[in-house]
Amino acid sequence: MAANTSTALITGGTSGIGRAVAKKLTEQRSLPALSVVYVPVTAKDRFEAITQQKADLLCEPTSATLSRREMVDFSLPTFLDGASLMARAGGPKDLRGLAGRQIGVLAGTTTGSHCATR
Numbered sequence: 240m241a242a243n244t245s246t247a248l249i250t251g252g253t254s255g256i257g258r259a260v261a262k263k264l265t266e267q268r269s270l271p272a273l274s275v276v277y278v279p280v281t282a283k284d285r286f287e288a289i290t291q292q293k294a295d296l297l298c299e300p301t302s303a304t305l306s307r308r309e310m311v312d313f314s315l316p317t318f319l320d321g322a323s324l325m326a327r328a329g330g331p332k333d334l335r336g337l338a339g340r341q342i343g344v345l346a347g348t349t350t351g352s353h354c355a356t357r
Contacts (some may be wrong), residue, residue: 256264257298282347286310322350 288294344351
């Protein structure tokens with residue numbers, strides 16, 4: 240977040256964390272109260288929102304890959320990464336049972352990239 244801004248732009252579905260970060264920044268930096276403005280982003284355009292200064296802070300679980308670190312700065316990790324599968328009742332019981340089947344993943348995520356290469 241830019242130190243000279245009076246508005247914190249916070250994105251993502253974790254609004255409680257975003258509001259807590261904004262509050263803590265005002266306390267630690269002796270800033271006036273920051274207003275929280277939510278900016279809708281997708282997995283594909285979330286980093287561009289930061290680099291193009293459409294948002295100051297992205298508050299969501301995001302994998303800090305080397306290529307992403309070249310674009311934006313990351314805080315210390317606050318979550319553990321992982322992926323889960325959901326199948327219909329009577330569907331495959333393990334990963335081998337998914338061989339040759341289609342699966343759905345969120346486009347533009349590291350999970351999607353990882354699945355595409357396997």
